[in-house]
Amino acid sequence: MTSRYGEHDAEHYERPRRRTRPRTKDRPSYDDAVEARVVTVDRGRFTLLHEGRTVMAMKSRPLGRKGVVVGDRVRVVGDVSGRDGSLARIVEVQPRTTTLRRTADDDDPVERVIVSNAEQLVVVTALADPEPRPRLIDRALVAAYDAGMSPLLCLTKADLADPETLLSTYRSLGVPWVVTQLKGPDGASDLTELRSRLAGRTSVLVGHSGVGKSTLVNALVPDAHREVGHVNAVTGRGRHTSTSAYMLELPPHPDTDEPGWIIDTPGIRSFGLAHVQPEHLIEAFPDLDEMTEDCPRGCTHGADEPECGLDEALAAGEADQARVDSFRRLLAAREGASDW
CATH class of the missing domain: 1.10.40 (Ribonucleotide Reductase Protein R1; domain 1)
Known part of the structure; x- marks a missing residue:
């Protein structure tokens, strides 16, 4: 059988072999890596906090598909000066103490980690406008117990409805609760009890849109500047104002001098619990x-x-x-x- 190509055709000649060196099995030790904490994630870029400085970073390739979420404690190399245009690199995610997970639906096997290393799950719900959703509260409590986090029920808009109607449902579970008054008779905010429960801890705030999470965050952290939405008068649903989870440091508590951290999360309308046994x-x-x-x-x-x-x-x-x-x-x- 004759060859398809003649000796004068370029295809006749054997292609040159690749002479690349084999990939080394040695991995960098990253002895010079520093520790930081993830405060928010936006389109593949991570905002970190390192020694009081805000540092922008990306995930290193060796991490592969390993997710990095808000609350993670990470090790970072590169430029951690925090200057405009600087970019560091996350090379390791430290072991997590807690992970708050959800699935898109109850039959979805894929788990999504919302935040990590939080000690307390604060379920924020309005007593009216919009009406409370006990199913939301129940599911959030299930997620908290599964994650090993302490739950706290935070009731807003107490001037519109009596808290006792809702609280009677959860007393037998022993769930702690606080009633917040953002606008008292003199226009002041009374968050004394809530501040005490948040002091010295990392807490994540969850709830559906319109319950007042962003308003609460702005009251707790005056320079947070979280966008505040409104409830639709027809549907009774709020508009999403927070588009990504964001970690903020609380001012030190006057009694204990402990700052504490809160993580504001977007309003969630689906919270699958397929991962909970x-x-x-x-x-x-x-x-x-x-x-x-x-x-x-x-x-x-x-x-x-x-x-x-x-x-x-x-x-x-x-x-x-x-x-x-x-x-x-x-x-x-x-x-x-x-x-x-």
Whole structure:
């Protein structure tokens, strides 16, 4: 069989072999890397805080698809001067103490980390305008318990409705709460109790649009300048004003001199909990968890489970009915629709 190309054709000659050196297995040690904290993320660029300076950075290629989120403690190399036009490089993400996750829907297997290293989840909800959404609160509590974070219920617009109606639903769970008054009779803001609960901790604020999160942040951090939206009179829904999570340092508390940090997040309308397992949720309630030790394998501890230890404890008078009902409501919220 004759060759397709003759000896005078360029294709006849063998292509030159690549003479590149093999890639080394050695990796840089980054001994000169410094520590910083991620305060916001915007289109692949990360704003960091290092020794009181704001530093812009990008993620290094060796990190691959590893996500970097607000709250992460990272190691950085390059220009950390904070000067205009400077750009550092994130080379390592330190181990996270907590991760607040969500999925797009309850049947979505892909988890998305919202923030990391926060100790407290502050669920902000208005008592009116817009109306409270207990399903939102339940799902946020489930996410907090699953992440190992302490929950705090923050009620706004107390001048429009009585807080007792909503609080009666959550007392049996032992969820701490504060009622904020942003505009008192003299036009002043009363955030004393909230400031005390935020002092010395990293807290993330979640809630749907229009509940007053940005207004609250501006009151807590006067130079935050977060955009404030309004509630649509027809739909009763608020407009998204925060487009990305942002970490802010609180002024030192007058009593403890501890500053604390808050993370403002965009209003969320869907919060899937596909990643939450029932056994993790029951662990957040040690008194109830103890009663489920003899449950059959695979028991979810729901109201329709046969031979559940919670039902046996109720029958024996060893469990509080309201607390069990509240826990099972949270369990049902995990299975319900994710639209807040």
